[in-house]
Amino acid sequence: MRTRSRPAPRASSRITNMSRATRWAGQAAAAAILGVLAGCASAPRSGPPTRNPDDAAGAAVRPERSAPSGPTVTRPAARWVGVEWSELPGWSGEWLRDWFPAFRRGCSRPAPAWQGVCAAALLDGVADLDAAAARQWLQQRLQPFRVESLDGNADGMVTGYYEPLLEASRVRRPGYEVPIYAPPVGSRTTWTRREIDTLPPAQTGLGGREIAWLRDRLDALVLQIQGSGRLAITEADGSRRVVRVAFAAHNNQPYQSVGRWLIDRGELTLARASWPGIKDWARRNPQRVDEMMWSNPRVVFFREEALPDPSVGPRGAAGVPLTPGRSIAVDPRSVPYGTPVWLDTTEPLSNNPLRRLVVAQDTGTAIVGAVRADYFWGWGDAAEASAGRMKQRLRMWVLWPLDDSPF
Structure with a gap:
């Protein structure tokens, strides 16, 4: 399975039609509102775990604490820190054409915060944008946040399943x-x-x-x-x-x-x-x-x-079919289902960089904590080989609609 990003022209790291000061002011207001709501927010929607990944080693990673870059949003198991697009390693080279189908599947049942973005994503032609135009489309609508533990640890672990x-x-x-x-x-x-x-x-x-x-x-x-x-x-x-x-x-x-x-x-x-x-x-x-x-x-x-279409993955806890290489399982107390997530990790067999946009569409008993993900490799021998050996260091960022509070 190809997991390395294809090269593509560099895109702007700014969000069109919104100045940096305006963006931070809006997100700071959202963070202030969130400080009031965090104590009474309802629990995330629960669903049966689709597997219990054998996190055999439970490997610890080297702690890395990051200084906040922008407004901080607190969720039950994580904090999100607003950042510029330039912080996402490899973002300018991401090839997004095969990401849009995974995201659009989640748009079949969008959370309230995602209704506007999903309506735009389902329009004809969006999935056919070239790499630079697709990145620009996302940058116009979403704000990146670095995911950290509640004490500021930005390092975590990714495992794989299939x-x-x-x-x-x-x-x-x-x-x-x-x-x-x-x-x-x-x-x-x-x-x-x-x-x-x-x-x-x-x-x-x-x-x-x-x-x-x-x-x-x-x-x-x-x-x-x-x-x-x-x-x-x-x-x-x-x-x-x-x-x-x-x-x-x-x-x-x-x-x-x-x-x-x-x-x-x-x-x-x-x-x-x-x-x-x-x-x-x-x-x-x-x-x-x-x-x-x-x-x-x-x-x-x-x-x-029944398995009428062998090219479609199993349904995750979010209720939508999983997409190989573009779906992950998360702790929903850290990242809500349906959220785009930028991963910065390495491939398990080659140790080459694995930097790509995925969607949080599943959960599992062993997937607990802020910077924690389980990467869906698909099916077949290659997927088994990669999933069975994946236990890599991870950093991750969530992308959230600009016009909505992160809650």
């Missing part, structure tokens, strides 16, 4: 003996992963709720961590088709990272605690796979969905 494609069977047969379940009927399930694997009452309670059978327990764990996936499924009559399974519920147990479990026991180093490293450990220690799996008591249940 949609697995797994071989499956509709019926249990040799080689396909690991079930994935629809939610049980009529009860609030609290059985742990170990109890589901070993206790007859739990197995009886889930009997008949099998959607399909997988080859490997680690495949099932990956599917549950990512929260959705595609099954190349062999039906009972021998026919094959590809379906999607999406998050439906979980067993009301806490999520625990199996990567962290391995690190804490000295089985893997911090550097090796990627998903490929975890799978390699499991291959070398088959007698301890149960122990590793049961360290994470949470089990995710799924619902099956």
Whole structure:
């Protein structure tokens, strides 16, 4: 998957038709209003996490505290500091044509603050603007804010996730003996992963709720961590088709990272605690796979969905399909759904700069904090390779409509 920005002519770093003094004055007024509202603002819209990304290392990053550049806006888990466009590293070289479709999908259900910008974005021709004109279009309508923790730390971490494609069977047969379940009927399930694997009452309670059978327990764990996936499924009559399974519920147990479990026991180093490293450990220690799996008591249940268009990603917590390379999961207490976010990080395999505009369209149990994102890579082998190794330092900026308070 291409993730590096294409070169493009440099665009103005100023916002047309608005002087710097006027812009800061307007944003300062918004910040003053926000200081009153922050204590009584309603909680962000909640939705089921589409996966529980295995933040195996929980890697710390070097703290970096930034001096405020402009008006400061306080959200429940972050502060936003107004900046000039010139602060966004790589902005002048961004190629935005494949970003607009992701943003326009979110405009199908815009938050009140975004109604004006979305109405303009949905007009014919906007998505066909060249790179310089697209940047100018955004600069005329949006104000960048640097995202920091409440104590001013501008450094954070980005991980990656993807949609697995797994071989499956509709019926249990040799080689396909690991079930994935629809939610049980009529009860609030609290059985742990170990109890589901070993206790007859739990197995009886889930009997008949099998959607399909997988080859490997680690495949099932990956599917549950990512929260959705595609099954190349062999039906009972021998026919094959590809379906999607999406998050439906979980067993009301806490999520625990199996990567962290391995690190804490000295089985893997911090550097090796990627998903490929975890799978390699499991291959070398088959007698301890149960122990590793049961360290994470949470089990995710799924619902099956048709897959009429294989080019469309799963729906995120914001309720819109995710776009590979242009959608991220965030902590909605830091960044509201639907917000454009500028990322400054590196690619996991090449360590080349990864600087691009994305949209906050998802969340997840492990995605907590101000400067924290999970980058959606898409599906397929390349997406799996990048997502499984992504654990990079991150800085990020949000873009917010000029004519609206950031709340």
